[in-house]
Amino acid sequence: MSYQMPDGAEKYEFVQSRFSAIAQKYDLFNDLITQGFHRHWKNLVVQKTGLAPGDQALDICCGTGDITERLAKAVGSKGKAIGLDFSFGMLEVARSRKGLSKTPLVQGDAMNLPFASETFDALTVGYGLRNLVDLSQGLEEVYRVLKPGGRFVCLDLGKVTLPVVKQVFQFYFFQVVPRIGKILYPKEDMFDYFPQSSVDYPGPESLKKMLEKAGFRQVEYQSYHFGGSVIHRAVKLK
Numbered sequence: 001m002s003y004q005m006p007d008g009a010e011k012y013e014f015v016q017s018r019f020s021a022i023a024q025k026y027d028l029f030n031d032l033i034t035q036g037f038h039r040h041w042k043n044l045v046v047q048k049t050g051l052a053p054g055d056q057a058l059d060i061c062c063g064t065g066d067i068t069e070r071l072a073k074a075v076g077s078k079g080k081a082i083g084l085d086f087s088f089g090m091l092e093v094a095r096s097r098k099g100l101s102k103t104p105l106v107q108g109d110a111m112n113l114p115f116a117s118e119t120f121d122a123l124t125v126g127y128g129l130r131n132l133v134d135l136s137q138g139l140e141e142v143y144r145v146l147k148p149g150g151r152f153v154c155l156d157l158g159k160v161t162l163p164v165v166k167q168v169f170q171f172y173f174f175q176v177v178p179r180i181g182k183i184l185y186p187k188e189d190m191f192d193y194f195p196q197s198s199v200d201y202p203g204p205e206s207l208k209k210m211l212e213k214a215g216f217r218q219v220e221y222q223s224y225h226f227g228g229s230v231i232h233r234a235v236k237l238k
C-alpha cells in the first residue's frame with residue numbers, strides 16, 4: 001500500500017492544515033521519534049549561525065518555536081529574533097512559550113517572505129524545507145532576506161546509505177514513526193506524509209548544489225546518526 005503524496009496547491013493546504021491539527025503534541029512527537037536528539041541538533045544549528053548579541057535573526061517554518069527561542073537567547077534583548085510559519089496552530093503553541101513572550105511570531109509563507117531584502121544576519125530552518133511546494137523559490141527567498149555576510153543554517157533528515165543501517169532506518173521511519181504519531185493522534189494521516197516527504201527531499205550533496213545555485217558560497221554540511229540527520233551551513237558572501 002503506497003502513500004499518495006500531495007502536490008502543488010494540494011500539498012500547501014495539506015501541510016498547513018495538518019501541522020495545525022497536530023500542533024499541541026508536535027514537540028512530544030519530536031521528542032519521542034528522535035529520543036530527544038532534536039534538541040541537541042537545534043542547539044548546534046544556533047551555534048553554527050555565529051549570532052552575537054544585538055544581531056537580527058529569522059527562523060522560518062518555526063513551528064512551535066523551538067529554534068526561535070534559542071535564537072532569541074543568542075541575540076539577547078538588544079537584538080531581534082523572529083519566527084515565521086504559515087500554520088496558525090503551530091504559532092499558537094509558539095506564542096504560549098515563556099521564552100518567546102517578546103519575540104515577534106509572524107504568520108507567513110516561507111516562499112514569499114514578508115521582509116525587505118538584506119535584513120537578517122542569520123536565518124535558520126528546522127525540518128521545514130522538505131515541506132515547501134517549491135524548494136528553489138524558498139532558497140532564493142532565504143538568500144534575498146539575508147544581509148551580505150549572512151549565514152543560513154538548515155537542519156533536516158538526511159539519507160542513510162550504509163546497507164544494513166539503511167534498512168533499520170527505513171523500517172523505523174516508515175513503520176515505527178507513523179505508529180508513534182497515530183498513538184498521539186489516531187486517524188491522522190500526517191504521520192504517513194512524514195517519512196514520504198524525506199524520500200522526495202534532496203540528499204545532502206544535491207541540497208548543497210541547490211544552495212550554490214541560489215547564490216550561497218562556503219556551503220558545508222555535517223551528518224549525524226549515520227546520515228539520518230544533516231545540518232547545512234551556507235554563507236551569502238559580502
Ligand SMILES: C[S@@+](CC[C@H](N)C(=O)[O-])C[C@H]1O[C@@H](n2cnc3c(N)ncnc32)[C@H](O)[C@@H]1O
Nearest residue numbers: 019061062063085086087090109110126127131
Ligand atoms: C516539521 S515542522 C518543523 C517545526 C520546527 N522548525 C522544528 O524544528 O521543530 C515544519 C513546519 O514548517 C511549516 N511550513 C511548511 N511549509 C511552510 C511554508 N510554505 N511557509 C511557512 N511555514 C511552512 C509547517 O507549518 C510546520 O510548522
